[in-house]
Amino acid sequence: MTACFFLNLPLSSSSSTAFASHSNYQSPSSFPPLLTLISTQFSHLRTPRFSRQIRAASAAMEATQQGETTASASPMKLLFVEMGVGYDQHGQDVTSAAMRACRDAITSNSIPAFRRGSIPGVTFEQMKLEIKLGVPRVLQPSLDVEKVKSVFPYGEIVKVEVVDGGLICSSGVLVEEMGDKTDDCYIVNAAVYIGY
Structure with a gap:
């Protein structure tokens, strides 16, 4: 199949006359x-x-x-979000870094509303937690989630989500006496969602 394209180009008077006289010319x-x-x-x-x-x-x-x-359809009504960072500079234990991140998120906060009954119709036993951890992907298989859960003194943990995040960097020194195999430092980020 042949396609023909028409361009709107100016023609000289001689070329337009020649074009018009062509036998196949269509108006x-x-x-x-x-x-x-x-x-x-x-x-x-x-x-x-x-x-x-x-x-x-x-x-x-x-x-x-x-x-x-x-x-x-979320299993809880969200009240607070607490965030923290945890490090393991020696020993290369990502679970320790995750536990420190969770402690960092919760230890500088107090939530008396649950114990004192400040939320109408909500008892202390109804406190729920969701935990989101940013962990370097290569370290995720070695993370012990059950140990991380042990950081939280109360509240029902309804969800733990581990996503790509955190960091592996150099601590600058390898200390064999502290269990170092390399000079890697593991960093984990935590977000703790609290509701009922």
């Missing part, structure tokens, strides 16, 4: 059917791009709706 009034034919023949070439955009927009809307459904 501009015959262009619309030709353009209709071309657009009909090639319409399938531009459809996928627009349909991909429509599919992407539709998928984004579905994800947003699912996120709203998940948020509304």
